[in-house]
Amino acid sequence: MLVQATEMLNKAVAGKYAVGQFNINNLEWTKSILQTAQENNSPVILGVSEGAGKYMTGFKTVSAMVSAMTEEMGITVPVALHLDHGTYDGSYKCIDAGFSSIMFDGSHYPIEENIEKTKELVKVCHSKGISIEAEVGAIGGEEDGVIGGGEVADPDECKMIADLGVDFLAAGIGNIHGKYPENWQGLNFDVLAQIKSKIGDLPLVLHGGTGIPADMIKKAISLGVAKINVNTECQLYFQEATRKYIEEGKDLIGKGFDPRKLLAPGCEAIKTIVKEKMELFGSIGKA
Ligand SMILES: [Zn+2]
Numbered sequence: 001m002l003v004q005a006t007e008m009l010n011k012a013v014a015g016k017y018a019v020g021q022f023n024i025n026n027l028e029w030t031k032s033i034l035q036t037a038q039e040n041n042s043p044v045i046l047g048v049s050e051g052a053g054k055y056m057t058g059f060k061t062v063s064a065m066v067s068a069m070t071e072e073m074g075i076t077v078p079v080a081l082h083l084d085h086g087t088y089d090g091s092y093k094c095i096d097a098g099f100s101s102i103m104f105d106g107s108h109y110p111i112e113e114n115i116e117k118t119k120e121l122v123k124v125c126h127s128k129g130i131s132i133e134a135e136v137g138a139i140g141g142e143e144d145g146v147i148g149g150g151e152v153a154d155p156d157e158c159k160m161i162a163d164l165g166v167d168f169l170a171a172g173i174g175n176i177h178g179k180y181p182e183n184w185q186g187l188n189f190d191v192l193a194q195i196k197s198k199i200g201d202l203p204l205v206l207h208g209g210t211g212i213p214a215d216m217i218k219k220a221i222s223l224g225v226a227k228i229n230v231n232t233e234c235q236l237y238f239q240e241a242t243r244k245y246i247e248e249g250k251d252l253i254g255k256g257f258d259p260r261k262l263l264a265p266g267c268e269a270i271k272t273i274v275k276e277k278m279e280l281f282g283s284i285g286k287a
Pocket of ligand 1: 208229
């Protein structure tokens with residue numbers, strides 16, 4: 001059964017650990033992440049971008065697959081199915097499709113419109129027992145052509161969005177989506193501490209978890225980060241293992257061409273990196 005993410009994240013804030021959001025792209029990704037969460041008794045958030053939702057033919061397909069999979073696999077750890085960087089329309093589609101959590105990313109709207117739409121979605125989500133994440137400012141990334149320092153949120157704006165009743169809040173503190181550039185200046189802990197002092201116990205979300213050094217992750221968790229999004233790293237691990245399998249010619253041996261064999265090393269690699277992240281975030285044994 002899918003659960004909303006508020007309770008698991010409030011527990012994480014209290015226990016000074018973070019729950020990983022791992023983005024899914026297909027059945028193999030989902031199965032690997034669920035297996036790892038169950039084996040390590042860790043809560044988990046499955047992230048779905050709008051692009052990934054489209055790729056899997058629509059949010060209804062995703063929701064049906066994840067619900068059925070948790071049942072068929074006998075998953076007992078808390079699992080949230082979460083829309084990542086949702087548009088206004090996408091948010092409603094996921095609410096209707098049975099997602100247990102959404103992120104409404106209204107960061108590209110003027111602040112008044114962002115507030116209005118966020119308020120409305122908070123009301124709708126809470127009436128249906130769905131958790132909702134909002135974003136303050138914008139989070140930099142390669143796709144936006146932003147490199148170097150990344151974006152930093154305004155702590156007063158964080159307080160304003162937090163007061164709209166969102167369940168957890170993403171704020172830029174120098175983090176970036178995708179691979180980090182060599183000249184990256186690191187996370188801005190001063191801003192993180194200021195945000196924390198304004199929003200109290202509301203769980204903070206760190207996007208762009210790929211490539212942030214472990215000591216910075218731990219410090220961010222100690223300052224109130226309770227959800228960390230990991231996407232690119234799973235893709236890179238999957239790619240590397242798949243490349244190795246092909247380059248070693250294993251697809252040419254026996255039934256090595258069978259997709260279940262061809263994709264197996266990549267799935268194992270995802271399990272490895274997801275477990276590493278759960279260890280680093282401190283969520284193992286916290287289900
Ligand atoms: Zn993000």
